[in-house]
Amino acid sequence: MAGNHNRPMFAPLRNDTFLRACLRQPTTHTPMWLMRQAGRYLPEYRATRVKAGNSFMGLATNVPYATEVTLQPLERYALDAAILFSDILTVPDAMGLGLSFGAGEGPKFAHPVRDEAAVAALQVPDLDKLRYVFDAVTSIRRALDGRVPLIGFSGSPWTLACYMVEGGGSDDYRLVKSMLYGRPDLMHRILDVNARAVTAYLNAQVDAGAQALMVFDSWGGVLADGAFQRFSLDYTRRVVAGLQRHKDGQRIPVIVFTKGGGPWLPEIADCGADVVGLDWTVNLGRARAAVGAKVALQGNLDPAVLFAPPEAVAREAVAVLDSFGPPQRADGGWDGHVFNLGHGISQHTPPEHVTALVEAVHAHSRRLRNPG
Amino acid sequence: MAGNHNRPMFAPLRNDTFLRACLRQPTTHTPMWLMRQAGRYLPEYRATRVKAGNSFMGLATNVPYATEVTLQPLERYALDAAILFSDILTVPDAMGLGLSFGAGEGPKFAHPVRDEAAVAALQVPDLDKLRYVFDAVTSIRRALDGRVPLIGFSGSPWTLACYMVEGGGSDDYRLVKSMLYGRPDLMHRILDVNARAVTAYLNAQVDAGAQALMVFDSWGGVLADGAFQRFSLDYTRRVVAGLQRHKDGQRIPVIVFTKGGGPWLPEIADCGADVVGLDWTVNLGRARAAVGAKVALQGNLDPAVLFAPPEAVAREAVAVLDSFGPPQRADGGWDGHVFNLGHGISQHTPPEHVTALVEAVHAHSRRLRNPG
Numbered sequence: 153m154a155g156n157h158n159r160p161m162f163a164p165l166r167n168d169t170f171l172r173a174c175l176r177q178p179t180t181h182t183p184m185w186l187m188r189q190a191g192r193y194l195p196e197y198r199a200t201r202v203k204a205g206n207s208f209m210g211l212a213t214n215v216p217y218a219t220e221v222t223l224q225p226l227e228r229y230a231l232d233a234a235i236l237f238s239d240i241l242t243v244p245d246a247m248g249l250g251l252s253f254g255a256g257e258g259p260k261f262a263h264p265v266r267d268e269a270a271v272a273a274l275q276v277p278d279l280d281k282l283r284y285v286f287d288a289v290t291s292i293r294r295a296l297d298g299r300v301p302l303i304g305f306s307g308s309p310w311t312l313a314c315y316m317v318e319g320g321g322s323d324d325y326r327l328v329k330s331m332l333y334g335r336p337d338l339m340h341r342i343l344d345v346n347a348r349a350v351t352a353y354l355n356a357q358v359d360a361g362a363q364a365l366m367v368f369d370s371w372g373g374v375l376a377d378g379a380f381q382r383f384s385l386d387y388t389r390r391v392v393a394g395l396q397r398h399k400d401g402q403r404i405p406v407i408v409f410t411k412g413g414g415p416w417l418p419e420i421a422d423c424g425a426d427v428v429g430l431d432w433t434v435n436l437g438r439a440r441a442a443v444g445a446k447v448a449l450q451g452n453l454d455p456a457v458l459f460a461p462p463e464a465v466a467r468e469a470v471a472v473l474d475s476f477g478p479p480q481r482a483d484g485g486w487d488g489h490v491f492n493l494g495h496g497i498s499q500h501t502p503p504e505h506v507t508a509l510v511e512a513v514h515a516h517s518r519r520l521r522n523p524g
Numbered sequence: 525m526a527g528n529h530n531r532p533m534f535a536p537l538r539n540d541t542f543l544r545a546c547l548r549q550p551t552t553h554t555p556m557w558l559m560r561q562a563g564r565y566l567p568e569y570r571a572t573r574v575k576a577g578n579s580f581m582g583l584a585t586n587v588p589y590a591t592e593v594t595l596q597p598l599e600r601y602a603l604d605a606a607i608l609f610s611d612i613l614t615v616p617d618a619m620g621l622g623l624s625f626g627a628g629e630g631p632k633f634a635h636p637v638r639d640e641a642a643v644a645a646l647q648v649p650d651l652d653k654l655r656y657v658f659d660a661v662t663s664i665r666r667a668l669d670g671r672v673p674l675i676g677f678s679g680s681p682w683t684l685a686c687y688m689v690e691g692g693g694s695d696d697y698r699l700v701k702s703m704l705y706g707r708p709d710l711m712h713r714i715l716d717v718n719a720r721a722v723t724a725y726l727n728a729q730v731d732a733g734a735q736a737l738m739v740f741d742s743w744g745g746v747l748a749d750g751a752f753q754r755f756s757l758d759y760t761r762r763v764v765a766g767l768q769r770h771k772d773g774q775r776i777p778v779i780v781f782t783k784g785g786g787p788w789l790p791e792i793a794d795c796g797a798d799v800v801g802l803d804w805t806v807n808l809g810r811a812r813a814a815v816g817a818k819v820a821l822q823g824n825l826d827p828a829v830l831f832a833p834p835e836a837v838a839r840e841a842v843a844v845l846d847s848f849g850p851p852q853r854a855d856g857g858w859d860g861h862v863f864n865l866g867h868g869i870s871q872h873t874p875p876e877h878v879t880a881l882v883e884a885v886h887a888h889s890r891r892l893r894n895p896g
Contacts, residue, residue, distance in 0.1 A: 326831055333832035333840065355831055376826040376866075377805035378843065391647035415805045417803040433787045454748040459698055460705035468705065471750065494748075498696060 162361060170233040171301050174364060174405035174427045174448050176488040180479070182473060182517035183511065185303075188227040188496030190237045194503060196224045210251045212238050218288040219295050225433040226299065228503065229510045233300050233364070236292060236357070238285055240307030240368055243318050243349050246277035264319030265482040266327060271338045276349045279356055284359035293361030303361030303407075307396035308352050308369035309346035309391065310384035316342065325374050332383055337384060347387045351394035358399050361429035366429070367391060367409040373412020381417060385423060392424040407450055409493060421447045432495035440487055448488025449476065451510075455493045458501045462508035478520045491517070533672035535734060542605040543673050546736060546799045546820050547831060548779035550852070552890035554845060555604035556882065559674075561597040562609045568596045573819030574780070580625045584610050590660040591667050598671065600875065601882045605672050605736070608664060610657055612679030612740055615687050620650035625830040636691030638699060643710045648721045651728055658732035665733030667737070674780075678726050680741035681718035681763065682756035688714065689837030697746050704755055711755060719759045723766035730771050738779040738801070739763060745784015752788055752807060757795060764796035779822055790864050793819045803866035808847040812859060820860025821848065825881075827865045830873045834880035841884040850892045 165171075170183040184344050191197055204210035211217045222237040241259050243249035250262030265271055279286075293302050307315075317328040332339045333434075354365050372384040388408055397404050410427025413420055421428050421443035430439060430451035439449055457468045469491075477488045491513045497506075542555040556719075570577045576582035576589050583589045594609040613631050617623035623633030644863055665674050675806055679687075687693075689700040728735050742825075744756040759782055769776050781801025785792055793800050793815035802811060802823035811821055841863075849863045862869045863885045869878075 169613035264764040324872075326827060326870070326872060329826070330831040333829050333836045374807065376824075376829075377807045377847075378804070379826070411803065412784070415807070433745065433752070433784065435787070452748075454701070454751070456697060456701035457705050457748075459702040464705045475749075498698070500696075501700060 153384045153495075163296075163388050164183055165301060165363070167300045170490060171364065171405060172439060173300070173479075173488045173490050174407070175403060176448050176486050178486050180478070180518065180521065182476075182491050182520075184251050184491035185231045185233040185235065185514045186225070186493055186497050186506070187235075189229075189231065189235065191497060192499035193497060193501040193506075194224055194228070195216075196227075197221050200224075208239065209251070211503045212242070212288075213284045215287045215291045221289045221297055222288075222292045225506075229506055230514065231300065231510065233303055234292065234296055235287055235303040235366070236285070236305060236362065237274075238288065238305070240305070240311065240370070241315055242285055243277065243306065243346070243353055245346075245436060246279075246281040247274060247316075247349070248277075249316060255491065258321040258519075259315065260320045262314065264327075265316045265342060266319075268335075270271055270337060271341050273308045274342060274345045274347055276352065279352060282353060282356070285353075286356050288358035288364050289357050290469075293363075301363040302361060303364045303366055304354060305366040305368060306350045306374065306391075308310070308367050308384060308408075308410075309343045309350055309387035310375070311369055311371045312346050313339065314374075316346075321415030325371070332379065342377050343383065343387045347390045347394075349368045351391050355394075355396050358396050358404055362404070363399075363402065364407065365395060366409065367425075369408065369413065370408040372410035377415065380413075381419060382492070385416070385419060389423040405448075408421045408489075409450070417443060427488065427490065429492070433494075436472060436489075437477060440476055440489075444487040448490060450490040450492050452492070452494040455495050455498050455501070456504045458497065458509065462505055462506075464506045465505050466512035470516045473513065473516050473520060478523075480521065526644050534665050535668075537673060537735070538670045539604060540863060541776075543736065544776060545778070545860045545862050547775060548820050550858050552893065553886050553891065554848075554851070554861050554863050554892075556863035556885045557603045557605040557608075558597070558865055558869050558878070561594045561603065561607065562595075562661050562675075563602075563869060563871060564871035565878075566596055566600070569593050570597075572582070580611065581623070581624065584614070585656045586659075587656065587659045587663045591663045591699075594660075594664045595667055597675040597692075598668075600877055602745060602881065602886065603672065605675055606664065606668055606675060607675040607738070608657070608734065609659055610660065612683065613626060613687055613741070614657055614679070615649065615678065615718070615725055616684055618651075618653040619646060619688075619717075619721070620649075621688060627849035630693040632692045636699075637688045637714060638691075638703075640707075640710060643713050645719045646714060648717060648724065651724060654725060654728070657725075658728050658891065661729050661732035661734050673735040675732060675736045675738055676726060676729030676732075676764075677738040677740060680721045680739050680744065680756060680780075680782075681715045681722055681759035682747070683741055683743045684718045684722070685711065685714045688718075688741045697743070704751065715755065715759045715795050719762045719766075723763050726763070727766075728747050730776055734776070735771075735774065736777045736779065737763075737767060738781065739778065739797075741782040741785070744782035749787065752785075753791060756782070757788070757791060760796040777820075781822070781864075789815060792793060793837050799860065799862065801864070805866075807848060808861075810847055813859075816853075816859040820862060823866050824863040824864070824866040827867050827873070828867075830869065831876045832877075833879055837877050839877065839878045841881055842888045845885065845892060846890050848896075852893065 173183050218237045346499045403428040405425040408425040414434040427448040432454040590609045716887040777798040780797040799820040804824050804826040805842040
């Protein structure tokens with residue numbers, strides 16, 4: 153069974169609210185999940201991480217541990233989707249760039265891509281090097297046993313390129329933007345390789361059992377208008393166009409999330425995705441009016457709200473739901489809203505505040521559908 | 525003369541292009557200046573800083589040094605405005621919070637404002653504590669001798685509050701947002717004090733000789749839609765409403781710049797300012813179509829463009845000017861564009877790339893007005 157990854161058999165899905173909202177179909181409540189929901193704010197996550205040698209990649213590359221931590225938030229909270237526990241930088245790591253995480257630091261690449269020779273040497277990696285990811289997808293899907301759908305994901309071509317050129321995080325993106333403006337030919341070559349790699353990587357996640365896909369364009373928002381379209385969105389669009397969108401008779405929704413992408417919402421909504429993720433700067437009601445007939449929207453509570461007392465958390469969650477409004481339109485059709493944060497949940501979040509959030513979202517979104 | 529700050533006599537202005545563009549009057553070229561134009565990318569700045577004990581506040585509090593560094597970029601480049609050399613955190617420092625700059629670090633406050641008692645103790649500072657700023661304004665205006673106008677500035681009430689509560693910079697604004705969502709009453713009290721202090725501070729800069737004013741809402745863009753309007757823009761609006769807008773028969777233009785404020789452009793354009801600053805994520809042409817009949821626009825080149833070779837710098841500068849288009853409208857009236865970066869110039873900028881930028885902006889903007 154474990155060796156037969158191309159035709160896994162999975163239990164039927166019992167809660168498809170998330171998939172339905174992604175596809176703008178009727179739902180009884182607004183589904184929710186949280187970016188980085190399996191994470192350091194949970195004591196049980198920290199305990200598993202200790203077992204894995206206190207290493208992020210130790211967790212991500214170990215199939216039983218990755219499965220365990222993916223399911224932890226679902227044990228605590230009535231979330232409507234699970235997301236693969238992994239990192240956005242697995243693909244460049246498989247390209248040979250040498251990913252590591254220093255203690256208390258962000259990701260680092262031992263071999264950043266900064267000159268013509270390094271760019272020329274770049275290749276779509278052998279997917280066998282990412283087998284641990286696909287095995288985790290299959291293992292998690294089995295462990296979910298049909299409870300909620302499993303989301304697979306990748307970084308966008310541009311976001312991966314930022315890390316690959318900078319060699320890690322950056323405040324000013326000096327190296328990658330110097331290349332973009334000074335040697336656009338090199339930048340386009342990196343993005344082309346990344347787009348092909350990300351497409352293959354996401355399709356393999358679907359083969360392994362992922363029921364929805366998300367592209368994290370975490371750094372698209374640092375680009376200038378014009379550059380964003382040419383160096384980020386065009387390559388995200390290529391990825392989306394190359395994805396398998398049906399598996400075993402089910403539509404595989406694709407979510408594209410550009411942090412800071414508010415100014416480009418109409419263009420992002422045209423990239424072929426089913427769902428556009430929004431950060432908290434965007435007015436959900438105005439976004440729905442602009443693009444809600446074309447895509448579902450995901451978001452967009454400020455994760456910092458979760459630092460406030462539970463009453464404030466509930467109040468702000470209600471405000472987000474009310475901003476979108478009842479998903480059923482006056483004409484009887486449905487628009488789609490998936491509740492989420494506008495960024496990953498902070499490690500400093502008190503876990504009981506998330507309880508208040510989930511209860512508020514589910515209760516108020518049912519009221520929105522059945523007023524009075 | 526030095527003792528008579530309320531009625532200084534200044535030389536007549538020889539280049540009023542910047543003021544005219546701010547007020548949407550006809551101009552022969554698009555005026556330009558650069559945020560943080562007096563700064564570490566200039567070797568002459570670094571030399572003066574060494575004389576001042578290699579201390580930022582040593583420079584800012586010393587009137588001759590502050591005058592010297594303010595004028596340095598004007599000696600190198602044909603810029604159309606000067607901006608007071610100072611820091612946005614002088615006001616909370618004067619409130620007694622104890623500002624310091626560690627070596628290679630950002631600003632720190634010894635006494636951050638984090639509890640009810642600290643908030644209650646907060647008061648509009650005695651403006652005499654900021655005398656060094658007003659003296660610098662008068663000294664710089666004299667030294668400019670009418671060459672170009674002098675811009676005074678302040679941080680916005682919200683941006684000051686971020687630093688005051690966090691005690692310095694922050695990645696996640698955890699403390700200030702916890703207060704905002706959990707104790708909005710305390711946050712409103714801080715913002716009220718800040719708004720009154722900033723208004724008095726800016727008016728005193730006008731009395732000392734400032735010919736335009738800019739409010740830096742550097743951290744408005746980290747707020748959620750809804751929270752931005754209530755906790756940032758409402759207080760900026762109060763400041764703008766309290767400013768003296770004429771001095772010696774001249775209109776004093778006010779510029780409001782919210783980094784990341786693109787999603788709220790129509791609301792920001794209604795805050796009473798003459799000019800709205802834009803970062804590089806905003807499409808200038810669309811912004812002009814939306815609000816150009818109400819306010820002039822300032823921006824919006826990505827400062828990272830200046831890392832690229834001079835030909836690329838010139839090309840991107842032309843793209844920004846073309847995005848705004850010829851400022852004279854088809855109906856014969858004029859819209860206003862002040863060329864700038866979308867954020868402060870980086871210390872890593874090669875000074876000769878700025879030469880290429882200034883030449884490209886001035887040459888191409890003249891061509892835009894006289895095509896063919």
